[in-house]
Amino acid sequence: MEERNTHWLVIGLIAYLLVIGWHTLEPIGRALPLFVCSGLLVLSYAGHFLYFRAMVNVRRFRSVDHLLTVATITGILAFSSTLMADFSKRLVSNPWQGELLSQLIDFMRLYVVLVYLLFVLFLFKKLLFYQKKRSVILLWRLFALLTITASIASFQGFSMPRLPLQLAWATGITLSMILATRIKWIAFQDRANHWLSIGLLSVIVLVVIGLWQQLERIDLPLILLEHPVRNLFLYLIIGMVLIYGVFSILALFFNLPISSVMEDKDSEIKSYQELHDMILNRDSPEDVFKKLFSVCMSNTFSDAGWLELRENRRKPMQIAEGVEVDDIELLERSLSFDARFEKQTASDHIYFPMLSPKTLSLNGNGSIRYQSMLVYPIRVEGELVGKIGLLKEFEDGFDDYMIGMGKSYIQQSKVVYENVSLLKSKIEAELDMEQMRVARKVQRGLLPDSFPKNDYVSVSAFSESALEVGGDYYDFFRLGEDRFAFVIGDVSGKGTSAAFHMAQLKGIFQSLIQLELEPAEFMKLANQSVNNCVKQGLFITFTLVLLDFELGKMVYSRAGHCPLLIYSATQDSARYLEDDGIALGIMESEQFVHHQMIYELPLETGDIIALYTDGISEGRNAKTGEPFDYDRLLKTLMKSRFLDANAIRDRIYSEFKAFTVGDLHRDDASLMIIKVQ
Numbered sequence: 001m002e003e004r005n006t007h008w009l010v011i012g013l014i015a016y017l018l019v020i021g022w023h024t025l026e027p028i029g030r031a032l033p034l035f036v037c038s039g040l041l042v043l044s045y046a047g048h049f050l051y052f053r054a055m056v057n058v059r060r061f062r063s064v065d066h067l068l069t070v071a072t073i074t075g076i077l078a079f080s081s082t083l084m085a086d087f088s089k090r091l092v093s094n095p096w097q098g099e100l101l102s103q104l105i106d107f108m109r110l111y112v113v114l115v116y117l118l119f120v121l122f123l124f125k126k127l128l129f130y131q132k133k134r135s136v137i138l139l140w141r142l143f144a145l146l147t148i149t150a151s152i153a154s155f156q157g158f159s160m161p162r163l164p165l166q167l168a169w170a171t172g173i174t175l176s177m178i179l180a181t182r183i184k185w186i187a188f189q190d191r192a193n194h195w196l197s198i199g200l201l202s203v204i205v206l207v208v209i210g211l212w213q214q215l216e217r218i219d220l221p222l223i224l225l226e227h228p229v230r231n232l233f234l235y236l237i238i239g240m241v242l243i244y245g246v247f248s249i250l251a252l253f254f255n256l257p258i259s260s261v262m263e264d265k266d267s268e269i270k271s272y273q274e275l276h277d278m279i280l281n282r283d284s285p286e287d288v289f290k291k292l293f294s295v296c297m298s299n300t301f302s303d304a305g306w307l308e309l310r311e312n313r314r315k316p317m318q319i320a321e322g323v324e325v326d327d328i329e330l331l332e333r334s335l336s337f338d339a340r341f342e343k344q345t346a347s348d349h350i351y352f353p354m355l356s357p358k359t360l361s362l363n364g365n366g367s368i369r370y371q372s373m374l375v376y377p378i379r380v381e382g383e384l385v386g387k388i389g390l391l392k393e394f395e396d397g398f399d400d401y402m403i404g405m406g407k408s409y410i411q412q413s414k415v416v417y418e419n420v421s422l423l424k425s426k427i428e429a430e431l432d433m434e435q436m437r438v439a440r441k442v443q444r445g446l447l448p449d450s451f452p453k454n455d456y457v458s459v460s461a462f463s464e465s466a467l468e469v470g471g472d473y474y475d476f477f478r479l480g481e482d483r484f485a486f487v488i489g490d491v492s493g494k495g496t497s498a499a500f501h502m503a504q505l506k507g508i509f510q511s512l513i514q515l516e517l518e519p520a521e522f523m524k525l526a527n528q529s530v531n532n533c534v535k536q537g538l539f540i541t542f543t544l545v546l547l548d549f550e551l552g553k554m555v556y557s558r559a560g561h562c563p564l565l566i567y568s569a570t571q572d573s574a575r576y577l578e579d580d581g582i583a584l585g586i587m588e589s590e591q592f593v594h595h596q597m598i599y600e601l602p603l604e605t606g607d608i609i610a611l612y613t614d615g616i617s618e619g620r621n622a623k624t625g626e627p628f629d630y631d632r633l634l635k636t637l638m639k640s641r642f643l644d645a646n647a648i649r650d651r652i653y654s655e656f657k658a659f660t661v662g663d664l665h666r667d668d669a670s671l672m673i674i675k676v677q
Contacts, residue, residue, distance in 0.1 A: 005054035012047025015040040020107050023222060024100055034222070041223060045151040045233050048118055053144070056122035062594075064127065064185050065193055068200035071123050075207035078116040082214045085109045106218045113211045117237045120204060124244045128182035131520070131598060136182055143175040143240065150232035165232055172232075176240040180247035186255050187518075198252045205245040212238055286317065289378060293388050295409055296376070297321060300402045302390040304370060309378065309386035323391060327368050331389070334360040341377040341384050348407050350375045353396040372397040376410050408514060446506050448475060456482060456549045458677060460645040462653055463670040464615075470668035471498025472613050473505050477513045482549040485513050488611040488672055489542040489584075490561065497538075498668070504533045505540060519546060519598045523557050527592045530585040539585040543611060545674075547603065554601045554609070559584050562614050565634060567641050569606025569676075574634050574641075577601075607676040608648065610637055615669030616652075622662030632659070645675045 022037045061067040089105045125140065146168060153165055189197060215234065218224055224231055286309060293307035304322030320328060331337075340350060352373045360368065370391040378386040390406070392398065444463075451459035463472050471491030478484055489505050491498040508529045512522055522544060530540055541561035547554055556564060560583030563576040582595040612633070619628040633652065640651040652671060660666060 005051055008047045008051035008054070010047075012044045012051060015044035015047060016107075016111065019044060019223065020104070023107070023220070024103050037222070042151045045114070046148055048114060049144075049148050049151075052115075052118040052122050056119065056126065061126070064189065065196055065200070067123055067126060068197060068204070071120050072200045072203045072207075074119060075116060075204055078112050079207045079210050079214075081112050082109045082211065085112075086214065086217070103220070106220050107223075109214055110218055110220065110223070113215050114234070116211060117208070117234065117241065120208070120241055121237050124241060127185050127248075128179055128244065130182075130185040132182075133600070136179070139175060139179055143172065143179065146172050146175070147233060147236045147240075150236055153230050153232040165230065168232060169236070172236040173239050173243070176236075176243045177247075179240070180244045183248050183251045186248070186251050189252075194252050194255065198249055201245050201249050201252070205242060205249070208238060208241050208245070289386065289388075290319065292409060293319065296388055296390060296406045299409075300374070300390055300398060300406055301392075302374075302397075303393045304391040306389045307386065308389075323370070327370075328389070330360070330368060331373070337375055337377075337387055337389075338384070341387070345382075348377070348411070349403060351398060351403060353398075369393060371395045374398045374403060374406065376406060378410065408511070446503060447473070451476060452478070454478075456677060457484065457547065458645040458675050459486075459672065460649040461670070461672040462649060463668070465494075465668050466615070466666050467495045469496055469499035470494060471502045472615070472668040472670040473502045474611065474670055474672045475506060475509055477510070479513070479516065479546075484547045486545045486547070486609075486611065486672065486674060487543065488561065488613065488670065489540050490613045490615075490668070490670075491540050492538050494668065501534055501538065501540065505530075505542075508533070519544060519555055519557050520593070520596065523559060523596050523598075524589050524593055527559070527584045527587075527596075528589045531588065534585045539583040541583045541614075545609060545611065547674075547676075549603065552603050554603050555598060556601075557581060557596060557598050559596065560586075562612055562617060563630075565610035565612070565630075565637060566601070567608035567610075567637055568604070569608075570604050574608075574638050576630060576634070603676055605676055606641075608637065608641060609674040610652075611672040611674070613668060613670045615667035616656060616671055619656060619660040619666055619669060620663050621659055628656055628659050645673045648675070649673045 018040050019037055022040070061070070085105045085108055089102050128136065128140070150168055150172070153168075186194075186197075215224070289307060289309055293305065296302070297305050302322075304320075306318060306320040306323060306328050309317045318325070318328070335350075335352070337350065341347060352375075355368065355371055355373055371394050372392045374390045376388045376390075377384055378388065388406075388410070390398070447463055448461070451461075459476065461474055463470075463474065465472070471493060472489070473491070474486075474488040476484060476486045487509055489502075491501045491505065508526055512525055512529070517525065526542065526544075534540065539560070542559040543556065543561040543564065544559075545554060545556045545564070556577075556579075558564065558577075558579050558581040560581055563578050565574060565576055567574040577599070579599055580595060580597045582592065586592075587595075610633070617628060617630050617633060620626065621628075632655075636652050636655050637648065640648045643651065649671060652673075656669070
């Protein structure tokens with residue numbers, strides 16, 4: 001790509017050399033009129049603009065910090081070279097040495113300023129295109145068109161009205177300020193990288209200001225016109241770079257508190273993963289809940305707390321931290337936690353924002369220094385087996401976020417524990433067919449067999465394992481009134497091993513989706529969770545689809561899974577979305593993010609989304625060995641596109657079964673049909 005666009009650089013350089021020759025060599029100056037020289041300067045500006053647009057576009061950077069470091073080092077070198085040129089100009093300013101060398105030095109300084117401004121402009125374009133949208137692309141194209149058109153202001157030989165130039169300047173600055181709000185990349189920087197980015201951006205801004213000053217000192221009156229608005233091309237780029245740099249620095253400063261919150265969130269996810277690992281390692285329930293208690297204490301910043309658990313559901317076990325056993329008994333007697341939880345079976349916590357003597361019914365008989373308390377019940381298979389109490393020394397010490405976080409830890413740990421332990425215990429008890437049928441029934445319970453009716457989509461799905469249990473997984477979650485999340489995954493391998501990891505995948509999805517993360521962060525943490533949970537050599541292909549009917553769009557990301565099959569009602573055609581993405585569990589998250597992309601598509605009534613596993617596309621005919629393949633799946637969808645989701649699923653399933661009957665090497669096969677209503 002870069003090699004194919006070097007002709008723009010050649011054109012720009014030749015035009016610039018001709019401008020230098022016109023200005024410094026008398027024969028060329030006499031041969032070419034002034035307006036031709038101005039035209040060559042405009043051509044040079046345009047050629048360099050188009051070259052750097054293509055060159056920077058194909059450059060790849062490891063991270064935002066890498067990009068900013070390249071811009072900073074290049075800027076320091078550029079500014080240093082202009083300073084050296086300025087110093088050299090002073091040395092040769094004596095009359096006996098003439099003006100020729102002085103003019104050549106000024107042309108060199110102008111060229112360095114031009115090249116660096118264009119380079120950093122398109123580097124910043126990469127930042128503002130982070131998770132780009134159509135509106136951002138349109139605004140950038142308007143700015144680029146305005147900038148390259150503004151080079152015409154450099155024409156001499158005729159009188160250009162001042163008003164259009166001023167309007168173009170005002171429009172360019174307005175577009176720059178709108179584009180400067182596109183700083184989503186900041187949200188993905190941790191606190192340490194925030195400070196590094198602030199430092200690098202500050203240097204870049206200072207370099208651009210320094211180059212601006214150098215521009216003002218260049219003595220080329222026929223090239224750089226007296227009024228700045230006549231040099232609109234250069235000043236629009238300077239304005240854009242400075243505005244985006246300053247906006248980014250301010251946003252990074254204001255985002256510093258949020259970055260610490262994001263680090264806390266990462267800590268919360270790691271805490272959950274530690275709990276998850278303990279369950280998968282088949283640690284005792286007591287050890288799991290001890291860890292759960294420690295996590296709840298640290299992540300809610302509690303001053304004290306206790307865990308009560310009935311070992312084997314008979315002998316009570318109690319762990320206290322920062323609080324005396326007598327105080328715990330006082331709280332139990334006064335507030336009757338067990339009775340409350342037994343009576344209110346749906347209650348998932350009790351919160352006391354103010355523990356006054358009146359609340360505790362002390363009547364002067366004892367006291368406690370803690371002012372607020374949060375108590376969670378621990379229920380396994382519907383039975384109350386213990387509780388976790390958390391205490392703080394000041395009133396109303398637990399906000400809604402802390403309460404929800406602790407509740408999520410307990411609920412999700414319990415769900416994962418119950419799912420995985422039940423599946424393992426059933427499969428490992430006996431390997432005969434009857435026990436495997438039980439395991440199949442348990443696994444089927446992990447997949448939704450029905451989807452709630454709503455006004456936006458109708459959904460239908462089926463899953464068929466090659467053995468009694470398998471590794472295919474699909475699921476959904478309703479994020480709001482008009483927002484839905486759908487996933488499908490396929491664990492490598494077959495049988496019980498794949499089934500175990502399929503249960504883990506459900507726990508990962510159900511825990512992460514409730515945090516309402518951005519799709520990129522969700523996929524990153526999902527990959528991290530799979531790396532921590534799945535043994536080396538196994539991986540999981542995965543697709544995440546988010547439907548937002550308020551914005552009328554679909555956001556999706558594919559991690560090595562089969563390409564999505566989409567039917568567009570407006571175009572009356574179906575196609576596969578061939579997108580980038582690597583399976584979960586293959587590489588660490590630092591490398592994973594460079595292979596993961598987030599895509600957006602509009603949603604229209606009648607659109608159909610087909611999620612499936614490779615057991616569908618690779619299912620073979622027993623006689624011919626021919627695969628069912630993507631083309632047959634697409635044609636079947638097109639034939640049934642006017643039916644509802646259930647009928648489409650049944651049509652595809654019946655054709656698939658008829659085609660693959662007798663196939664002895666079939667894989668797990670799953671299909672989910674989502675139709676926009």
